[in-house]
C-alpha cells in the first residue's frame with residue numbers, strides 16, 4: 268500500500284512466507300512490482316488484519332499442515348480475493364479451499380527453493396472456483412519469469428505426482444537402502460563412477476539431505492501412490508525373475524517391451540543426459 272494507505276497494484280499475502288519456498292515466491296512477486304506481505308509462525312498481527320488488504324492469499328506451509336491452515340484462513344476471506352496454495356498434493360487442499368468465499372486455484376511448483384529463478388521450471392495449476400481471468404495475472408508473472416505452466420484437475424495432478432514424485436522418490440530411497448544393506452560405502456562407489464552414474468547417485472544424496480517429513484508426506488498422503496507401488500513391486504518381481512532365469516530371451520522380452528513403450532522419449536532423454544554429463548565433466 269502507498270504511504271497514504273491507498274492501495275495500488277496487487278497485494279499478495281504469503282502465509283508461510285518466511286520459509287524457503289515462501290521467500291522465493293515473495294521475491295518473484297516483488298520483482299514483478301507487486302506488494303508482498305509475509306506471515307510466519309510467530310506473527311503478532313491478527314490473521315484477519317493480515318488477510319484484509321490482500322488481493323491474493325498464498326498458503327505455503329508443509330504438506331501435513333496445509334489443510335489445517337486453510338481451514339483457519341478460508342472462512343475469513345471475501346469473494347473478491349483469490350486463495351491459492353503451493354503444496355505438493357492438490358485434491359485435499361483444493362477441497363478445503365473451495366469452502367471459502369474467495370476464488371480458488373491450486374498451484375504446485377515442481378522444484379525446491381534451491382533454484383535461482385523460475386526459468387525452465389514447471390508450475391502445475393489446478394483451477395477450482397477461480398475464473399481464468401482472476402488467476403491469469405499471477406500465471407503471467409510466473410510465465411514471464413520463464414516458468415512452464417501445466418493446467419490440470421487436482422485429481423489428475425495427484426495421480427501424476429504418484430509417478431513423478433512418488434515412484435521416483437520411492438525408487439531413489441530403495442536404491443539408497445539397497446547399497447546400505449550391501450554395506451558398501453558411497454565414497455568407494457563414487458571412485459568407480461563416471462558422470463552418467465553420478466546423475467542417478469546424485470538424486471540419492473540430494474533427496475537424503477532434505478526433509479524426511481516432506482518426502483514422507485508426499486509418499487504417505489497421496490492415495491494414488493499405493494496402486495503405483497503395487498505395480499512397482501510386480502515390475503521388480505518380473506525383472507528379478509528374468510535376471511535370475513539366466514535366459515537371454517526372457518530378459519530381452521522385458522527390455523524390448525519397455526524400449527518400445529519409451530521409444531519416443533529416447534532422443535530427448537539422450538540429449539538431456541548428454542548435456543548433464545558434459546556439465547559434470549566440466550566441473
Ligand SMILES: O=C(O)C(=O)C[C@]1(C(=O)O)C=C[C@@H](O)C=C1
Pocket residue numbers: 354355376377378379380381432473
Ligand atoms: O530436490 C528438489 O529440488 C526437488 O525437486 C524438490 C521437490 C521434489 O523432490 O519433488 C520437493 C517438493 C516439491 O513438491 C517439488 C519438488
